Amino acid sequence: xxxxxxxxxxxxxxxxxxxxxxxxxxxxxxxxxxxxxxxxxxxxxxxxxxxxxxxxxxxxxxxxxxxxxxxxxxxxxxxxxxxxxxxxxxxxxxxxxxxxxxxxxxxxxxxxxxxxxxxxxxxxxxxxxxxxxxxxxxxxxxxxxxxxxxxxxxxxxxxxxxxxxxxxxxxxxxxxxxxxxxxxxxxxxxxxxxxxxxxxxxxxxxxxxxxxxxxxxxxxxxxxxxxxxxxxxxxxxxxxxxxxxxxxxxxxxxxxxxxxxxxxxxxxxxxxxxxxxxxxxxxxxxxxxxxxxxxxxxxxxxxxxxxxxxxxxxxxxxxxxxxxxxxxxxxxxxxxxxxxxxxxxxxxxxxxxxxxxxxxxxxxxxxxxxxxxxxxxxxxxxxxxxxxxxxxxxxxxxxxxxxxxxxxxxxxxxxxxxxxxxxxxxxxxxxxxxxxxxxxxxxxxxxxxxxxxxxxxxxxxxxxxxxxxxxxxxxxxxxxxxxxxxxxxxxxxxxxxxxxxxxxxxxxxxxxxxxxxxxxxxxxxxxxxxxxxxxxxxxxxxxxxxxxxxxxxxxxxxxxxxxxxxxxxxxxxxxxxxxxxxxxxxxxxxxxxxxxxxxxxxxxxxxxxxxxxxxxxxxxxxxxxxxxxxxxxxxxxxxxxxxxxxxxxxxxxxxxxxxxxxxxxxxxxxxxxxxxxxxxxxxxxxxxxxxxxxxxxxxxxxxxxxxxxxxxxxxxxxxxxxxxxxxxxxxxxxxxxxxxxxxxxxxxxxxxxxxxxxxxxxxx
Numbered sequence: 001x002x003x004x005x006x007x008x009x010x011x012x013x014x015x016x017x018x019x020x021x022x023x024x025x026x027x028x029x030x031x032x033x034x035x036x037x038x039x040x041x042x043x044x045x046x047x048x049x050x051x052x053x054x055x056x057x058x059x060x061x062x063x064x065x066x067x068x069x070x071x072x073x074x075x076x077x078x079x080x081x082x083x084x085x086x087x088x089x090x091x092x093x094x095x096x097x098x099x100x101x102x103x104x105x106x107x108x109x110x111x112x113x114x115x116x117x118x119x120x121x122x123x124x125x126x127x128x129x130x131x132x133x134x135x136x137x138x139x140x141x142x143x144x145x146x147x148x149x150x151x152x153x154x155x156x157x158x159x160x161x162x163x164x165x166x167x168x169x170x171x172x173x174x175x176x177x178x179x180x181x182x183x184x185x186x187x188x189x190x191x192x193x194x195x196x197x198x199x200x201x202x203x204x205x206x207x208x209x210x211x212x213x214x215x216x217x218x219x220x221x222x223x224x225x226x227x228x229x230x231x232x233x234x235x236x237x238x239x240x241x242x243x244x245x246x247x248x249x250x251x252x253x254x255x256x257x258x259x260x261x262x263x264x265x266x267x268x269x270x271x272x273x274x275x276x277x278x279x280x281x282x283x284x285x286x287x288x289x290x291x292x293x294x295x296x297x298x299x300x301x302x303x304x305x306x307x308x309x310x311x312x313x314x315x316x317x318x319x320x321x322x323x324x325x326x327x328x329x330x331x332x333x334x335x336x337x338x339x340x341x342x343x344x345x346x347x348x349x350x351x352x353x354x355x356x357x358x359x360x361x362x363x364x365x366x367x368x369x370x371x372x373x374x375x376x377x378x379x380x381x382x383x384x385x386x387x388x389x390x391x392x393x394x395x396x397x398x399x400x401x402x403x404x405x406x407x408x409x410x411x412x413x414x415x416x417x418x419x420x421x422x423x424x425x426x427x428x429x430x431x432x433x434x435x436x437x438x439x440x441x442x443x444x445x446x447x448x449x450x451x452x453x454x455x456x457x458x459x460x461x462x463x464x465x466x467x468x469x470x471x472x473x474x475x476x477x478x479x480x481x482x483x484x485x486x487x488x489x490x491x492x493x494x495x496x497x498x499x500x501x502x503x504x505x506x507x508x509x510x511x512x513x514x515x516x517x518x519x520x521x522x523x524x525x526x527x528x529x530x531x532x533x534x535x536x537x538x539x540x541x542x543x544x545x546x547x548x549x550x551x552x553x554x555x556x557x558x559x560x561x562x563x564x565x566x567x568x569x570x571x572x573x574x575x576x577x578x579x580x581x582x583x584x585x586x587x588x589x590x591x592x593x594x595x596x597x598x599x600x601x602x603x604x605x606x607x608x609x610x611x612x613x614x615x616x617x618x619x620x621x622x623x624x625x626x627x628x629x630x631x632x633x634x635x636x637x638x639x640x641x642x643x644x645x646x647x648x649x650x651x652x653x654x655x656x657x658x659x660x661x662x663x664x665x666x667x668x669x670x671x672x673x674x675x676x677x678x679x680x681x682x683x684x685x686x687x688x689x690x691x692x693x694x695x696x697x698x699x700x701x702x703x704x705x706x707x708x709x710x711x712x713x714x715x716x717x718x719x720x721x722x723x724x725x726x727x728x729x730x731x732x733x734x735x736x737x738x739x740x741x742x743x744x745x746x747x748x749x750x751x752x753x754x755x756x757x758x759x760x761x762x763x764x
Contacts, residue, residue, distance in 0.1 A: 022312055023047045024339065025055035025067035027678060033338050042331040043315065050691070052684040053394055057692045059305050060084050066304040066312050068339045071101050072137055072682040074301045075360050076401050080394060082357035086309035089316065089323075089349045090299040091340055096251065097348070098288045100363065102134045103250040104295035106144055106271040107239060107280075115275025116148040123205060124176040125238035125246040127231040128214065129183035134232075134249055137682050139366075139403025142168075143294050144247040147273065149175035154375040160656040163663040164376055164405035166195060173199040180205035180238050182214050182231075187666035205238050217241070226260045233260070240264060245271070250290040258285050298363045301356075302340070302347065309353050316347065323347035369400045369407060376406040379661050382419035382428040383412045383698070391691040391698055395672065398683045404667045406660055417540040420445045423652055430661060432649045432699050435464045435721065436497040436600070441650050442725060443496075443543045449648040449709040450658060451665050452718050455702045462702035463717050465601040466502040466642040467635050468621040469586075474595045475619045475627055482510045482625055487529045489556050491588030491597035493581050494573055495533035496543040499598040500524070502642035505727055506623055518731035522548035532556035532588050534580040535573030556594060583607040589618070596621070598641070604633045644721035647700055648709070669706050 026034055026046045034046035047064045049055045053076075055067035060081055068091070069077060077085065092098075112118060129141055145151050151168045159167060165186045172179070179202040186192040196203060196212050207216030215234035222228050232252035239246035240261060257265035257280055265285060269277040272292035278284060284291050304312040320326065323346040325336035340347060350359070381396075383389040392410035400407050411428050413419045416437065422428035424445040432453060433441065441447040455462035470479050479485060492500045504520050507513035507527070517523045520543055521536060529552075535541035536553035554571035558578040561568070570577050579588035582599050586607050589597035608615050620628040622639035637643055651661055669675065672687045688703040695701045711726070713719050 020311075020315060021045055022065040022308070022315065023063070024335065025049045025052070025058065025064050026338065030338070033334070036334050037331055037338075039331050043319075044331060044335045050689045050693075051678075051686045053398070054692060056081060056085075056303075059303065062305060062307070064305070065308045066302060068300065068302055070300045070682065070684070071135065071297050072401060073684065074298055074303075074356060075364065075366060076394075076398055076683055077303065077356035078360035079366065079397050079401065083355045084306070085303045085356060086306050086353040087301045087350055087356060087359045088304045088309055088313040088353060089302040089347045091302065091345050092299050092348055094344050094346050096288070097346070098251075099296075100289070101297040101299045102136070102295075103290045103293035103297070104136070104140055104143060105248065105250045105253060105290050105293045107236065107246045107248060107253060107268055108271045108277070109244060110267055110269050110277070110279065112244070112269070112271065112277065115271070116273075118275075119148045119245055120175055121177045122244040123242060124172075124179035124181065124202075125205060125235040125243040125248075126179065126181045127235045127248055129181065129185065131183070131231060132680070133230065135682060137402040139401070140295050140297070142403060144245075145172055147294070152373045152375065159375060161659050163191065163660045165191065165663060166659075167375055168405075169195050169199050169202065173202055177201065178204045180207075180210075180212075180215060180235070180243075182206055182210075182212055186663055187670045188663055191663060205242060223260045226255045232256075239268075247294075250293060251288075253280070253290075254285050254288075296363050298360050299348075301359070303356065313349060313351075313353065317349060320347055323349065366401060369397070372400075372407075374405065374407060376657065376660055378407040378409040379657065379664055380409045380411050380427075380429040381698075382422055382431040383410055384414075384416060384419065386412070387692065387694045388412075388697040394685060394691075395668070395687060395698070398672070398685050399668060402671060402682060404664070404671065406657075406664060408664075420447065420650070421540070423447060423650065426652065429655065429657070430649055430651050432647055434498075434647050434700075435644055436494065436499075438498060438648065438721070438725060439501045439728060440496040440541055440543055442729060444540070446653055447650040448653045450651045450662050451649040451706040452645050452709045452713070452721065453647040453649065453699060453703045454705040454707050454715060454718070455646060456704050459702060461602050462646060462700075464498055464642065464644045464646040465635075465637075465640050466499045466598065467601055467633075467640055468503065468506075468596055468598050469589060469618045469633075470596045470621050470627075471589065471594075472617050472619050472631055475621075479595060479621065480627055482507060482621065483512045485596055485621075486512065486527055488595040489593055490524075490528045490531040491556065491579060491585040491591075491594055491599075492531060492533040492553075493585045493599060495536035495538075495541050495550075495553060496520075498642065498644070499582075499585070499600055500533060501724065501728060503598045505724055506641045508727070508731075509623075510625055515731070519544050519546045519548055520728075521546050521550045521553065525550055525552045528552070530555040530593075532558075532577075532579040532585075534571060534577045534584075537571045538573055541573065556588060556591070558588075558591075583610065586613065587611055601633065601635065601640075602646070608633070642720065642724060643717055644724060645715075645717045646702065648721075649706070665706055673706075674704055 020043050022043060023045045024047060026048055028048035028050055037044050037046050049058060052069055052073055056077055058064040059067060131141055149171050151171045155171055169185055181202045184192050185195045203212035206212055210216040217234060217237055219228040219237060226233060232248040233256055235246045235248050236256040265280045269279045270292055271277060273294060278291045319332040320336055325333050381392050383392045389410055389412040396408040396410055416433060419431045420441055508515045513523045513527055531553045533553040536550040557570050559568045559570040560576050560578050573580055578584060585597045585599045588594055590613055615632040619631045620635045620639050622628055623641050628639050668687060672685050678684050688699050690701055691697045707713060707718055709722055711722050
């Protein structure tokens with residue numbers, strides 16, 4: 001009996017101990033922190049995540065117990081996972097235990113009349129579109145503009161080929177007589193400069209010699225308790241000296257009129273959304289909460305899974321007495337510093353354990369995307385598979401929550417060719433595709449790159465590197481130059497893919513295929529005695545008008561369902577073709593009847609290993625028409641047939657929303673790319689990183705940013721990519737008349753011109 005009691009007690013203690021361990025979201029890169037938390041007695045178990053949005057997904061699946069979310073991320077949870085978790089605490093500034101992280105208010109002179117419409121023709125003072133001190137999103141920064149000037153409505157002037165920023169600034173310029181609206185009006189620097197040159201009245205109050213990047217006012221002497229460098233204080237000084245309305249934070253209104261200019265407070269009032277005025281009396285200015293505000297922002301939060309919320313909160317109260325770090329070297333202090341912050345913050349517990357929706361929406365309710373007016377239509381992003389669609393859905397909501405325009409719509413399709421066809425036929429607008437489909441997209445689907453995807457220079461494997469590999473036995477006896485490949489048997493990953501087109505361009509340069517032969521199916525099919533180029537007979541792979549029977553481009557292919565003597569014909573462009581794709585092209589090269597394979601070099605060693613092939617049995621045939629000095633796949637850049645970016649963002653060539661899409665991608669790169677440190681992002685959703693543990697969704701994981709598809713790009717792979725297709729698209733048959741200026745060709749030439757001399761924007 002005694003042993004039974006003992007074992008039962010041990011079992012109960014073990015269960016209690018287990019319940020006291022909590023899995024905490026920690027950034028995947030912070031391995032040192034995880035090691036620090038893995039100490040004796042620690043109840044915090046480190047769970048690495050790619051982003052804080054990934055943490056939300058882990059909470060929903062039960063993989064983690066708690067995580068920390070910024071103010072804007074908490075609002076995102078209220079939209080994407082409104083009832084999935086519980087808010088156990090808020091994180092507040094130690095010097096401001098206010099109800100809200102900030103309140104955005106409108107300050108006017110006492111003689112103002114007419115409510116919001118009465119602001120028409122007024123002089124507008126704004127803290128700036130780079131506002132970082134209070135972490136204001138674009139939606140917050142533009143709240144007054146949307147309500148007063150109605151920037152969400154289409155102007156009477158044409159909107160075609162205009163960006164959301166362009167339409168917005170045109171409306172503001174017509175509404176306000178003068179303003180200082182400093183900072184970037186567009187994430188694209190060229191577009192930003194153009195807009196400011198067109199609308200100088202929106203910069204006229206920024207001060208002498210101001211470039212509209214910031215205020216340049218005479219702020220006078222420093223006053224203790226008020227920072228002369230604060231942008232909200234600048235906007236209030238703009239109002240005091242020459243303005244009629246300012247859109248600023250309530251906490252800085254109190255500083256400005258309580259400390260810096262108390263004698264002038266009686267001359268100003270708050271303008272409420274309903275149009276009434278509330279004077280800035282001593283009583284009003286002593287309150288930490290504004291009498292009326294246009295935006296109230298909830299604090300950042302500590303969120304726990306519903307099942308463990310009560311236990312998490314109870315333990316946090318024990319770990320962090322009074323909501324502060326215990327200040328020791330123990331794991332409790334390490335955890336506080338890692339996920340909450342330093343000595344400048346305090347944790348305030350919420351005993352009601354509200355859902356994200358109950359916590360956030362009672363403070364700041366963002367109107368449903370479907371119920372929001374917008375001048376520009378949503379840009380339709382074509383997605384492949386449920387996981388990519390889920391990432392797009394989170395990106396769509398996150399961008400909308402921040403106020404990035406135009407909005408995004410996510411449309412799921414079965415395969416990449418369905419997406420390309422939908423974009424061509426105006427059923428979708430964009431997709432990021434591998435460079436492998438660049439020529440097919442241009443020629444068959446009439447698409448063009450609105451952006452090129454940039455890769456890390458420190459990761460050569462991230463680029464598309466095409467090589468020609470010849471069997472060493474063939475290289476020693478038959479093939480030493482490209483002309484020796486005539487009537488040989490070749491392997492391509494896919495018809496019309498980047499490897500196929502890199503061979504065509506090289507064959508033109510080496511003059512083994514006539515430069516006037518622009519039927520690229522005929523050119524390759526008649527050069528080789530046989531080949532495998534999966535998709536050569538498929539309608540989706542058409543790359544030129546042709547009467548050529550491309551069957552010869554599939555005679556080497558082998559079906560995975562072969563029977564009998566392996567004579568079953570296939571030209572499939574999927575896994576049913578044993579020789580489809582880069583791995584398939586290498587398997588094809590291992591066939592005793594073939595001689596050469598044109599392949600992309602990414603993961604080449606893994607392919608050789610999986611096929612049980614020895615790289616030393618193959619040698620590269622270099623672009624300069626010589627054989628590589630050594631066998632194997634360690635091929636230098638000068639030997640490659642192509643060295644280009646590995647993906648691009650495609651859209652219709654004649655899309656009237658081209659410029660708005662270009663600007664949208666710049667904004668997404670700014671807010672969700674690698675331009676900002678994780679700690680400073682308003683919403684930590686990384687568009688170039690894995691999502692929910694899955695790689696290469698929306699963009700390849702190798703992406704680091706976006707660039708303009710220009711012949712003058714600073715990046716060599718980008719230039720090479722544009723030049724490759726420029727050469728192929730400019731091909732003219734012998735005796736053919738000069739290229740006519742049809743709409744398609746005229747647009748192509750005009751696009752190239754714009755790419756060179758601008759940075760992606762058509763300026764009318």
